[in-house]
Each structure stands twice: as structure tokens, then as C-alpha cells.
Amino acid sequence: MRSPHPIPTHPHPYDVPYDETPAPPTTHRRTGRRRRRGHFFSGLPFALKTVASLLVLAAFLTLADRWAVLYAEHRAADTLKDRLRLTAAPEVEIDGFPFLPQLVGKRLDSVKVTVPDVAADRVTLAAVSATAHNVRLDGDGPTSVRGARVPRLDGDVLLSFADMNRELGASQVTFTGAGRDRVAVRGTLPVAGHDLRLRADVRVARDGERGVDTRIGGMRLDIGELATYRPGTRASQGLHLTRASAAALARETRKARAVLAVPSVVRALGVPDATVREAQRSDTALSRLTGRPEFVRQAMRLNLLDLALAHPELLDRLGLDPALLDALSQLTRPVLADRLSLAFRLPEPPSGELRLRDVRVAKDGIRVRVEGSGLAVGP
Template sequence: MRTPHPITAHSPPDPYEEPARLDEGPLEDFLRSASEGPGADTAPPAPAADGESGAEELWTPPDHRRRTGRRRSGRDRGAGRRAERRRPRRKRRRSPLAALPLAAKAVIAVLVLAAFLALGDRWALMYAQRTAADRLRDQMGLSAAPEVDIDGFPFVTQVLDGRLDSVSVTVPDVAADRVSLARVSATATGIRIDGGPTSVRGARIAGLDGEVLLSFDDLNRELGASQVTFTGHGRDQVRARGTLPVAGHDLRLRADARIRRDGPRGISTEVGGMRLDIGDLATFRPGTRRSEGLHLTRGSAARVAKEKRRVKELLSVPSVAERLGVPDTAVREALRDDTGLAELTGSQRFAGRLMKVNLIDLAADHPEVLRRLGFDPALLDGLSRLTRPALVDRLSIGFRLPKPPEGGELRLRDVRVQKDGIRVRVAGGGLAVGK
């Protein structure tokens, strides 16, 4: 046998060094036989003796297979096979629909188709709602597009049939005469469409039910100018409280307005109980009646009756004494003797007479008398110019619904005062929209 390689005993043999180590190989035998002539190698070679080297052995082809080291034992091969069995095998992925029957696949296909049709119907619905909102904004001159909600499903079949079940419209902040309507909402039913699906020219509304909100916040901003506030009182009354500047003086304002229907399409206000308080000195009620005008309050009249100097100044003016209803003899005694004056002013009847005198009329004839009582002449002049119609117009709450087209009907059903404002129910029918 050949000696192992000097470096390592287990290194694989080099196929290119093997022919060099052969002492006598087939090539040398072939050359020797060729030189000796034919018949030289007819005799078979002598068998090798026991214990001799491999120089006289038969040549075998070299093994060029790459060896990885020592030969694996049976135990190693068994462990490798067991590890191979424990390793998970990669299974071929199968489609989840492959195991379903044909009927189930058909049902899934129908559901997918229905989902796509529903999405298309919703897209057409949103497009129609947005288009209707833009047209309403342009036709009504609104600052913002209203909210349009078309009910019913599916939408496309309704359009193809030329009808809509129900359409709800909400319009915020609509200008109406002197005030703004906080919200106008209406629901139209039985709508017939005029035109084809791609060329809608208009529609006719069979029934309409809506609501109009007139907010107190808007009234405070538009009518009160941040100085007068409106609040609800009862089912049909609105109270106005605040201040009103007159000739540089802030007078306390109090007024009550009754809300009522004005015809089939409008509401109006009847303002009553209106007064302006000049501190605790006097009260101004605009109007031409005897109880209206500028009058002393009960407290100020009682204080004036106790001041002898001011009473004598009033009694010294014949027109004032006449307005007070004091006879001339009583006036002369009061001006001559304090005892007679005390008897005249000590009774509650005299204070009541002072409260009945219209100081606006007295200021026109004797402005110096009111100046002595503590009134500003500029304030008296401003109050004389402040008429009842002017104040009523400043506190008037009202609006009218637009006139419907010929053949249509639009009317108010109910007017009610609530906490947040005035709510008005609206009903109509036979209304035409568009061309």
C-alpha cells in the first residue's frame, strides 16, 4: 500500500500527482512491449508475493470524487435521516377558493358585483347631491352651499324612473328682511323629475314640510347691537332688555314683543310695555297718550314733594300748577305760609299729581324748571325726537316667506317661541323647481 500524505492522513489524493507516483504504469508497459516487438507480453505477469509493495499490482483508475473527510459511520447517517424527517417540509400553497364548490364561487361573484354596483350608486348619489347644492346656492344667492340629502336606495333606479322618494335640504344663515334666519330646513316628498338621467331640467314637489329658526343670538347681534338682548317668555312673547344711548346718556330699555302670524306667509311683532328709565329720576314711554311721555318715578316725586324750594318753584308757574290740579287759593296759601305748603305736599295725593305731569310738555314751555329738577336739556331734546314708531322699528322682529310659483302653495303652520329662538313650521305643495 501507498504511504499516506506527509501533511495529513485524510487529505484526498491529487489526480494529477497519481501518475507520477506510479513506478510502472500501463504507459510504460505499452512502450516496453512496443520496443520488444510482438509477442513480448504474451506471458502473463507473475503473481506478486505476499507482503510486497503495490508496484506490481494492477492499475485502477483514480477516484476523482471529492471527499469531505472521514467516512460517515452508520450512527451519523441515522442521525442525519432523523433530522431530515424532523425538518418541516414546505407545502405547496393552494388558493382558498380552490376547495369551494361552484355554487359558492357563483355566490361570491354575485356579491362582489353587487358591491361594485352599490359603490357606483353611492358615487352617483353624492354627485347629484353636490350638483343640487351648488345650483341652490347660485339661485338663492347664498354665501355657502346648503346640505342636500337624497333618501332612498338605489338612487340610479329612482332617476331612471323619473322620481325621488324624499329630499332633505338644510340652508344655514339666510337673509330675510332686517334679520337673518339661522337655519332653514325642509323635506320634500313625491318629487317628479323633468328630463332624462343626464339632462335634468327641473322637478315638481308634491309635498313640503320644513322649519325656520330665528335665533336670539342673531337678533342680539343684528337688532340689539350688543346692547339689547332678546329672550323668550312664554309661548309667543319675547322680552328685550338692555341699554339705549340717547344724547350721551345710557338709558335702561325694557320692552315686550308679542310674536304673531302676519298672513299665510309672514310673522310680525307687536311691541308693548316699552320704556326707558333715566336712573331712578324719571321714566320715558314713547307715544302720544296721556300716560306716555316723560314722568317722574314714584320715589323721585316723593323726594320732590319733601323739598320746599322745588315745590315752590313748580307752584310759581301757573301752567304747572294747572297741570297739577291745584286751585289758585291753595297755591297762594302754600307760597305765603309753610303750614299751607306742608298741608298741600304732605298728602300722597300731591306726589301722585307730580307723577302725572308730562315733563316733555313742561320742558317745551318752561325748560328752566326741569333744569332745576336735575334734567339735562340735551337729554330732553333727544327724548322728544325719539318717537314710538322709531323705537318699534328698532325692535321689530319679522320676515316673510318668498312667494311660491304659480300653482304652488307655501304657508306658515305654527309660530312658537322657544329657549334658543323663534321656530316657525312651514308647509307647502305643488312647487316647481328649476326650469
């Protein structure tokens, strides 16, 4: 019999049919962030390309500007060499960046020019360095510059001791600074086959607005330890025995008698004739005469050049070369001063003014400050 209440039955798990439809993916809020971040980075390569392009363009413009500067500096150096008749092209440095806008505007902020080895009166100037400000260019365009106008210029001139010592080295003379306005001259000077020690002091001063003047003082030439020559006509100048040689003369009987045999020398010494005659006969009297302290001082005051003219035979007794004394008589103060002069004048510019403002002696040479206005280069 069939039960009135059927018993529910449960299917076996293995009897359930398999659903092959995949489950929908689980969505989260991160998905939107990833999409937005991906959109931001997708635009970044274009920005990088733009920046890189700008940097490359700026680099090319900078290189072009610097190339234009180098070209202009080279052309300016050649032009200055030709128009100023220089032996070597100067160094030209154009300041300011960028350069091309200045060239188009026909105005340069500043131009520095360094000219080596400019000819002076006796030596060369080691360097002339000048800076021109607010330079106005003359021409129809950037590529056709014919000249320049310089409203204001300032610079320095160096008269180098190294150049002077090298160029005047034939006389083995050296120049060194001895103060703000003084130069010491030391060395040897060949005269009639003898190397005489030279000493002199040069005072440097400005001569107007265009020149440098030098005054030579304290000039002396030492002939070993025997005598000293000071060019000039004063009583203290001329050729005189040194203290050591005058003292040796007082001790050497033969030389002393030879000197006392010259009447002009006796008068210059201020010795009475009776005393001289007694000294010529007696060694004791001679020693008493030459042993006085004033005898050495009086002997040092004798001008040997005058003595040589009147009594040339006496020179051998004193150990002096007659040819040397003859050469010294021709080496006058003006001649010797001219050989040691450091004076020079600035060249006169074709237009405008060029002035000296300050002159001083430095460690490396004589430095001069220069100023100019209204100068022009070119037609």
C-alpha cells in the same frame, strides 16, 4: 432394520422459508366516510370564492350608489344657490336606497334641504329646513337633469334669538321667549349720550298665509331712577317722574317751590292758588302741601315733555338733560316699534304655493311651520 412405521419428523422453525410478500391491508368501513368527507370540502373553496365575489360586488355597487348620491347632492346645492340667489350653498340630503334606480326612474322619494342665513326684513333667519316629497326630475337622462317638480313640501323656519341678539347688539337689546306667542325685550338703548333701560313685550302672530306680524306693547325707557318714558299720546304715556323721584321732590324744598312756580304745573296738580301762595311764603305750609299722599301721585302724572317745552329752565332743577328730552320727543312710538319689530314675509316662489301654517315662540327663537305644493326648481 427399517421400522415399518416411520416416525414423523417436524421441521425446525428456523428451517421454514421466509415469505417476503406483505400482507394485504386491513380494510374498515371508515374509509368510505373519509372519501366522502374529502369530496365535500373539496367543493367548499369555490363556494367561499363565490360568496366573497358577491360581497365585493355588492360593496362596489353600494360605494358607487353612495358616490352618485354625494355627487347629486353637491350639484343640487350649487344649483339651488345660483337659482335662489343665496349667499351660501344649502345642505342637500337625498333619502332612499338605492339611489341610482330612483335617478333612472326620474323620481326621488324625498329630498331635505337646509338653507342657513336667509335674508329677512331686519335680521337673518337662522335656518330654513324643508323636505320635498316625491320629487319629479326633468331631463333627458340621469346625467342631464335640468330641474325638478315638487308636488308637496313641508319644513320649518327658525328666527333665532341668538341671531337677533347678535345683529341687533349695537343697542344692547336681548330677545327671549316669554310664552307661546310672546317675546320679552330687555336691554339698554343709547339716546343722546345716555344709556336708557329698555323694556318691551312683543306679541307674535301669523299675518295671512305668508307673513309673521309682531305687535309691540309695554314699551318703556327708564332714565335711571329719575323718570320713565313711554312713547305715545295717551295721558299715561310720555315722560313721567318715578315714584322715588316724586317723593324726593316732595322732600326737597327748593325743587318743590320751583315746580309750584309754574302755573301749568299748579293747574295739573289741582292745587288752589291761595294754597300755592302760602306754600311759597312758608316752609311749614309747603311741607304740609307736599306731605300729602296725593301730592306724590299727582307729581307722577306730570308729563315732563310738556313741562320742558313751556319751561325748559325747570329741567335743570329736576336733573334732566335738555338734549335727552329733545331726543325722546323724536323717538315716537312708531319709530321705537320699528326698531323692535320682528315681522317678516316668506319670498314668493316662481311657481306653486308656499304657506305658513303655524307660528310659535320657542326657547331658541320664533319657529314657523311651512307647507308648499306645486313648486318647481329650474326652467
